[in-house]
Amino acid sequence: KAEASPVISISIDTTEFEDELANCTEIYNRYKSEINTGAVDPDEKLPEFLQKLDDAGINDILDDANAQLDEFMAAKGN
Numbered sequence: 001k002a003e004a005s006p007v008i009s010i011s012i013d014t015t016e017f018e019d020e021l022a023n024c025t026e027i028y029n030r031y032k033s034e035i036n037t038g039a040v041d042p043d044e045k046l047p048e049f050l051q052k053l054d055d056a057g058i059n060d061i062l063d064d065a066n067a068q069l070d071e072f073m074a075a076k077g078n
Contacts, residue, residue, distance in 0.1 A: 010072045012065050020057030027052045 014021055031049045034040045 006076060006078055007069065007072065010069060012068055017057065017061045017064050020061050023056035024053055024058050024061065027056055 027049070031045065031052075035042060035045055035049060
């Protein structure tokens, strides 16, 4: 008796952060294999990876997406 997620129909508008999203995707693609496979020391590479994401605007993306989610939920009365 699973309940449907209240956010199942949301579609985040990425127009305002397309450049940041592209940059973060590029960084993710650069690091994903070596981090996911254990080919590098995570104590060294993970902080580097996270810093590059931060520099590329990941927090701006998250802030904007969360604001859209808040608006969506408010419109639904949640």
